[in-house]
Amino acid sequence: MAISPKTATDRGGKTLFDHTIVTVERAASELRRGRPVLAWDQQRAVVVQSAELLQEDWIDGLRSLADGEPVVGLTYNRANILHVLPRSGDVALVLLPEIMAGDSQARVIQSMADPDDDLMRPLLGPFHVAPTGAEPMHEAGLKLCKLARLLPAALFSASFDVPDAPGWAAARGLLSVAAKDIMSYDQSDAAALRQITAAKVPLAGAEQTTMVAFRPDDGGTEHFALLIGDPNRHDPVLTRIHSECFTGDLLGSLKCDCGEQLNGAIRHMQDQGGGVLLYLAQEGRGIGLINKLRAYQLQDQGFDTVDANERLGFQSDERIFGPAAQMLKIMGFDKVRLLTNNPLKVEGLEACGVTVTERVKHAFPSNAHNDHYLKTKKKRSGHLLP
Template sequence: MVVLMSNKKLDYKIKKNITLLPSMLQSVERAIADLRRGSIVIVAGNEHALLVQAAEGLTREALARISALSKENPSLLITARRASILGLINDPRGAVRISLADEITAEVVRMMADPTGPQPQKGLTALSIARIDQDTAPGAAELGAIEIAKLSRLLPATVVATIPKEKLSYLSSWAESESLLAVELEDIRLYRSSEARTLKNVSEAEVPLSESETTKIMAFRPPDGSREHLAIVIGELNTEQAVLVRIHSECFTGDLLASLRCDCGDQLRGAIAEINKAGGGVLLYMAQEGRGIGLVNKLRAYQLQDKGYDTLDANEQLGFDYDERIYQPAVEILNQLDISKIRLLTNNPQKVRALEDEGIEVFERVAHSFPSNRHNERYMATKQGRGGHLL
């Protein structure tokens, strides 16, 4: 994951700007919507600003418009991890900006961004390449452009061009005259944490389940109206003791369709039964499909797995880290439920550490594994051998 700021710094910034959070969230959410429908957005960094468009939806007309607005040839911006997969660099940290030659077309850009389709036939050695990371360029708008692509659940690749410096003094009015939405790098930096910190319980209802008839589902949503997370409260909660908790990332294919490519459906239903057997607890159902990359990108990863890549390598081929999830939303919901000490149903030691880093006491890790099948044997072996899961 492209790191934009440490958690402590983020918490300080959020507390300092708490009254501005709704507008900050909404500006990023509007930019996400524009990017997803193929529009150009502006990301304003420290002393510079970029025109940004998602690479996966790039058209010849959009490429020409970016050039006309910026008066320069656009660049392709990809994660350093994707660039290392392409053999362009050796360091997988941060982002890489590749200057596009005149003859490179929108089709070639889409190929470079998406490893699941046809790949460019020509080599890329003649193109100029600049690596950008948090240490060398903390105010770089390029980092915000990659992050907003990830927030949009698109491939983490964008076409960018630098806005002429003379326009920065009247950037807002210029953006409005060109019907472009501008978003601040600082708002993008704060988005994930501020969205988590502002979750509110917006509705709840009793929902008897086959594995637990005494169940209440609580929905939590941030003020910008984006993705909802669910707390499935099973049986009776006793917060004076360590509460049995499962943090489950949504999996459309496994949870709903009973896909045999993963063990998610077994883990979901098994956790509900285990919590009910224990007399009570909580299953947090988090809107972080595909370990945080979204359903479409997860299906792309499946395509790559069918070509021989394992589940970790497939995500990295797409330009993502192996695990793009964050646990601040789960911690916020636990805090709102007055749960600070838990027995965690998981096989993932990283999840234990992430919760403890956010102030949750993990009193016990409770093993939560299920038999593999011929379709997910490699997936399970990769989770254990490379992902560090205790299976």
């Protein structure tokens, strides 16, 4: 089998699968292990290191790999908290901070990324924006941190010209990835979803349930669907898009309403004669479980759910709807009655080619632990709640 940087082919030259998504996932995995990767665009490149996992010796390492001082890359939301804004776009490049008494430079950079100590260290800084603005590789580097389920902050080497980025990286033991491949990853990963298997899984209150598993050809993110009954493919199907919530769905957390939404949707579909529940691997509105716990910690400090996500450097909601649309199309559904209180889900699904004929309300009473959370969703995120 011949393998090129982009595709794998059989002996007859037939393309088996595209390596683009594999390369992005490998790069994200490298960041999670604390290793740097090379992000490149045309003939420009930067070495990317997760700020969250930064070690002191890698600051000098990035100096030695490129001619110039490294810079800290932050999203607009996180940079705004630190009172420094991008020169343009949504990525701020910040000069390396001065070392404070009792601190290492790596520790200060980690504090720039992680808001956990913001209230304890309100005078952290001041920070200064770099003289040059962000390039496509910087935006892609922060996106890669998100895909790795890390905080969206990075230490970047100085950007440099390189005619052969993959060759340059390979000679130095680094993985390289194109910026455009990182930025198109979500769409590519969703489009590559395939149905892998299906099995009957009788549920309490919905015994005629089939669980369907989906995975991209290249082994990327897996998602699941629950078919309640045997929904008619010719009529709009009652559908719920449910993002996985370990704390709410499995542990019964009172901090959100996810468990009630999940179980309530299954009961409602059973009562209505059938439906489809899409269970997506997009924990914490797409930021991952660990970052969701970080957001919970910020909520305990007095920030609401929107402020907490943005203080971490994320958007208030990072979820995408391409996987949901692809799963529905694979199963033969192109029209849905969407069980949701979130208008953005309606817009997101329709933007991916699925017709939403009706929004079906889906609300549950609050409790002492999630009352403020639900009010915030209504007031700041536009959810249609009582």
